[in-house]
Amino acid sequence: MIADEHSRPFRDADGRLEVGGVPLDRLAARVGSTPFFAYDRELVSRRVAEVRAALPDDLDLGYAVKANPMPAVVQHLATQVDTLDVASAGEMAIALDTGTPAERVTFAGPGKTDDELRRAVAAGVLVEVESEGEVRRLLAAGRDLGLVPRAAVRVNPDFAVKGSGMRMGGGPQQFGVDAEAVPDLMALMADLGLPLEGFHVFAGSQNLHAAILAEAQDRTVDLLLELAKQAPAPISYVNLGGGFGIPYFEKDERLDLGAVGDNLERLCSERLRPVLGDIRIGIELGRYLVGEAGVYVTRVVDRKMSRGTTYVVVDGGMHHQLAASGNFGQVIRRNYPIATDGAAREPEEVTVVGSLCTPLDLLGDRVRLPRVEVGDLVVVHQAGAYGLTASPTAFLGHPAPAEVLV
Numbered sequence: 001m002i003a004d005e006h007s008r009p010f011r012d013a014d015g016r017l018e019v020g021g022v023p024l025d026r027l028a029a030r031v032g033s034t035p036f037f038a039y040d041r042e043l044v045s046r047r048v049a050e051v052r053a054a055l056p057d058d059l060d061l062g063y064a065v066k067a068n069p070m071p072a073v074v075q076h077l078a079t080q081v082d083t084l085d086v087a088s089a090g091e092m093a094i095a096l097d098t099g100t101p102a103e104r105v106t107f108a109g110p111g112k113t114d115d116e117l118r119r120a121v122a123a124g125v126l127v128e129v130e131s132e133g134e135v136r137r138l139l140a141a142g143r144d145l146g147l148v149p150r151a152a153v154r155v156n157p158d159f160a161v162k163g164s165g166m167r168m169g170g171g172p173q174q175f176g177v178d179a180e181a182v183p184d185l186m187a188l189m190a191d192l193g194l195p196l197e198g199f200h201v202f203a204g205s206q207n208l209h210a211a212i213l214a215e216a217q218d219r220t221v222d223l224l225l226e227l228a229k230q231a232p233a234p235i236s237y238v239n240l241g242g243g244f245g246i247p248y249f250e251k252d253e254r255l256d257l258g259a260v261g262d263n264l265e266r267l268c269s270e271r272l273r274p275v276l277g278d279i280r281i282g283i284e285l286g287r288y289l290v291g292e293a294g295v296y297v298t299r300v301v302d303r304k305m306s307r308g309t310t311y312v313v314v315d316g317g318m319h320h321q322l323a324a325s326g327n328f329g330q331v332i333r334r335n336y337p338i339a340t341d342g343a344a345r346e347p348e349e350v351t352v353v354g355s356l357c358t359p360l361d362l363l364g365d366r367v368r369l370p371r372v373e374v375g376d377l378v379v380v381h382q383a384g385a386y387g388l389t390a391s392p393t394a395f396l397g398h399p400a401p402a403e404v405l406v
C-alpha cells in the first residue's frame, strides 16, 4: 500500500504518527490549532544529501523557492544548496533574508514588474530575462539606479518534454524567449550594453522517468552549446532546469535518481566543461527537495453516512491543500496518500472531505483508513511542496493554517 509507504518516515517504532520525532497529537498541541502544515527538517536534509551524492560535484544545486516559501524552510535549505531560485520579489526578499549572497539568487518568471526588476537590480540578483520588453525595462531600472543589471536569458526550448506533470517549455509558451529568437536578443543586449551571463532552460516539472529526463537534459545541452557558440562573449552560467518528480499516487514509481545523476555527470564532464570550461552549471529543484517532507494535518469535525457512503469531514480542505483535492493541474483526480493513527482499529472505506461548501473539496475519495472518530487527526502526505503556497486560502473565509518546521 502506497499510503503506508508514504507514512513510513512519519511513524515511530510503534507505528504512531510523528513529525521529526514529535508525536502528532503532541505537535498539534504545540501548534495550538488545526489544520496545520508540518515539515520535517531532517527529511529535507536527507533528500538534499541524496541529491548531492547522485549529482556531479561541480554542479550547483538550486532550490526553487516557489515550491515552499516558508521562511524557516528556505532558511534551512539556504545552508545546504548553492543557489536560491525565486519567481517574485516577495520570494526574493525571503531568499535574501536567509543571508544567501545576491550572487547566488536567480530570479525567473514571466511578467516581472518594473518594481520587481528595480528591486532585483538593487539587490544584485541574476535576472533571467524572458522577453525583449523585459530586457529594455531591466536596462531602464539599471540606468535609474546607476547600476549594471545582471542578466541571463531564459530560453523556451525548441523541444517539449513528454511525461512532465506540467510542461513549461516547447511550442508557444509564456515562459522564456523562443530558442530561435535568442541570437537576435543577444545581439540587442550587446548593442544596448547589457552583459549576458548565460542561459536558463526549464522544460517541465514533476517527471518520474529518468530516461525522459535524461533525454531532455541531452537536448538542453545541445541547445545551450549552440547558443553559447552564438553569444557575443563567453558566458559564465548555464542552468539546465530540473523537473525531478516525486510519487504522489498509487502506481507512481520513484524516480531513478542515480540514473539522472549519471547522465548529468556525463553531460558535464564530456560535453559542457570541454567547451564552456569552468563556468557555473546548475540545476534547480523544488518539490523533489521538500515535497515528501511535509504533511497537512487536519482534525475530524464530523462523521456522517449518506446513502451508503461514509463521509469523514475534516477541519481543513482545498483552501489550504488545493493539490490534494485534484484541482492543481491534474487531469484525472486521484487520491494523495492519507493516513491516521489507530492502526489497531477496524479499517473501513471512507470519503474524506474538507469543510468547504463545494463538491470540489474532496481530499480522499473512497480511501481505506482505520476507523476515525470526531476529534481524531487525519494527515495528507506529500504536502511539503505546492501546499499552502498554491492554495486559495481566502475561499470560504476560513482562517489560514499554521506552518511548523520540526
Ligand SMILES: *Cc1c(COP(=O)(O)O)cnc(C)c1O
Pocket (backbone or CB within 6 Å): 064, 066, 067, 085, 087, 108, 202, 204, 205, 206, 241, 242, 243, 244, 284, 285, 286, 287, 288, 385
Ligand atoms: C516551478 C519551477 C521550478 C520548480 O519545479 P519543481 O517541480 O518544484 O521542481 C523550477 N524552475 C522554474 C523556472 C520553475 O518555474
